[in-house]
Amino acid sequence: MNAEIIAIGSELLLGQITNTNAQYISKQLANVGINVYYHTVVGDNSVRLSEAIDQAQKRSNLIIFTGGLGPTKDDLTKETITASVGRSLVTDQEALDSIEAYFKRRNRVMTDNNRKQALVIEGSSILRNDHGMAPGMVFKDNGVYYLLLPGPPKEMEPMFMTYALPFLLTQLDESAQIVSRVLNFYGIGESQLETELIDLIEAQTNPTIAPLAKDGEVTIRLTVKHENEVEGAKLLDELEKKILTRVGSFFYGYNETSLTKEVALVFGEKKLRIAAAESITGGLFSSELTQNPGVSEFFVGGVTCYSNEVKQSLLNVPKEVIDEFGAVSEECARFLAENVRELLKTDVGISFTGIAGPTEIEGKEIGTVFIGVSKLGEQTRIYPIKLAGTREQIQGRSVKYGLYCLLKQFS
Numbered sequence: 001m002n003a004e005i006i007a008i009g010s011e012l013l014l015g016q017i018t019n020t021n022a023q024y025i026s027k028q029l030a031n032v033g034i035n036v037y038y039h040t041v042v043g044d045n046s047v048r049l050s051e052a053i054d055q056a057q058k059r060s061n062l063i064i065f066t067g068g069l070g071p072t073k074d075d076l077t078k079e080t081i082t083a084s085v086g087r088s089l090v091t092d093q094e095a096l097d098s099i100e101a102y103f104k105r106r107n108r109v110m111t112d113n114n115r116k117q118a119l120v121i122e123g124s125s126i127l128r129n130d131h132g133m134a135p136g137m138v139f140k141d142n143g144v145y146y147l148l149l150p151g152p153p154k155e156m157e158p159m160f161m162t163y164a165l166p167f168l169l170t171q172l173d174e175s176a177q178i179v180s181r182v183l184n185f186y187g188i189g190e191s192q193l194e195t196e197l198i199d200l201i202e203a204q205t206n207p208t209i210a211p212l213a214k215d216g217e218v219t220i221r222l223t224v225k226h227e228n229e230v231e232g233a234k235l236l237d238e239l240e241k242k243i244l245t246r247v248g249s250f251f252y253g254y255n256e257t258s259l260t261k262e263v264a265l266v267f268g269e270k271k272l273r274i275a276a277a278e279s280i281t282g283g284l285f286s287s288e289l290t291q292n293p294g295v296s297e298f299f300v301g302g303v304t305c306y307s308n309e310v311k312q313s314l315l316n317v318p319k320e321v322i323d324e325f326g327a328v329s330e331e332c333a334r335f336l337a338e339n340v341r342e343l344l345k346t347d348v349g350i351s352f353t354g355i356a357g358p359t360e361i362e363g364k365e366i367g368t369v370f371i372g373v374s375k376l377g378e379q380t381r382i383y384p385i386k387l388a389g390t391r392e393q394i395q396g397r398s399v400k401y402g403l404y405c406l407l408k409q410f411s
Helices: 020-031 046-059 077-085 093-105 112-118 153-171 190-202 229-250 259-270 284-289 308-313 319-325 330-344 391-410
Strands: 002-008 035-042 062-066 089-091 119-121 125-127 136-141 144-149 177-186 208-214 217-226 251-254 274-278 299-304 348-354 368-375 381-386
Touching: 002 020, 002 046, 020 035, 020 062, 020 153, 020 177, 035 046, 046 062, 046 077, 077 089, 077 119, 077 144, 089 093, 093 112, 112 119, 119 136, 125 153, 136 153, 144 153, 177 229, 190 208, 190 217, 190 229, 217 229, 229 251, 251 259, 259 284, 259 391, 274 284, 274 330, 284 299, 284 391, 299 330, 308 319, 319 330, 330 348, 330 368, 330 381, 348 391, 368 391, 381 391
Parallel strands: 002 035, 002 062, 062 144, 274 299, 274 348
Antiparallel strands: 089 119, 125 136, 136 144, 177 217, 177 251, 208 217, 348 368, 368 381
């Protein structure tokens, strides 16, 4: 199948909401080997939606629509598609009963326009909406599959995974298995990674290689199609080995992991306890760690030491160190890491000090950052880095780099 996604809603074009539905659907389809070649966003306008459908029919055999299934006059998806394919709208009694029951349970009067949500395209297979009112539907016409899904992600995502995707898998006339593996890298840019792997990328057939850049990170999705899942996995192993031989020093984990999750695993396994002293990051490192359940097993707490007074009075950084070297310095980072470890009685202390902007401090450039990592009984390591971006980006990237330092030092 070659698919495209048409998202309907003027609010998408006005920038009031983000088209996360297309991102979600594309990701799920990629996992099963269905190609997505086009994303289109159309406002609540039947003429422009008709034009988008006409274009899609010429180039795709799976068209997925999100949005426009609601009760109001500007919800035109079903009406426009029926006009395009020459079908009629009929009432789905099960959907209507569900909508009426919804209003009855809440002691609310159901207005007539809500009946519109129970209308479905004649000949469709109905996709139940377990989290809303408007059902989804799917049908085939002249060799093209039409899949209609609601717009709200809380309704669309479970409907897609529970009903739509299983239906699509039954329509794939293939015996081959699709197996994917995601490799996560930090500390290397997308362009540098591509340069290191360019010959592998240009020669790719099966498995395929798909790099993707995130903020400060790069992922590579390896995908293989094979009739035997075990043999397919072997092909992925061989390709992964070639990749890691070249850029393995930047690799930190597989699939839906993160730097935070990997740090949590390492510190949990080694039974190490850590504390943080945060100046430039203002508590972001502590916040990032505590997003994960079970973090209390290794993360004791932190000190947000934004002012020099707190650095001196609470974390005992000597005044002469700040006067001579500055608060943004290797020396200050070392005292912060060592002293927060001693203050909170942990195995490891990590510190962040630097300049996020918008102006220089102590004659040092914006983006100058020092990260200190102190382990009981070992010499403290200092990681000086230079970062670019907005104030928020520099702070966020400092946190990621700190996590990466912990992984490399303690893995």
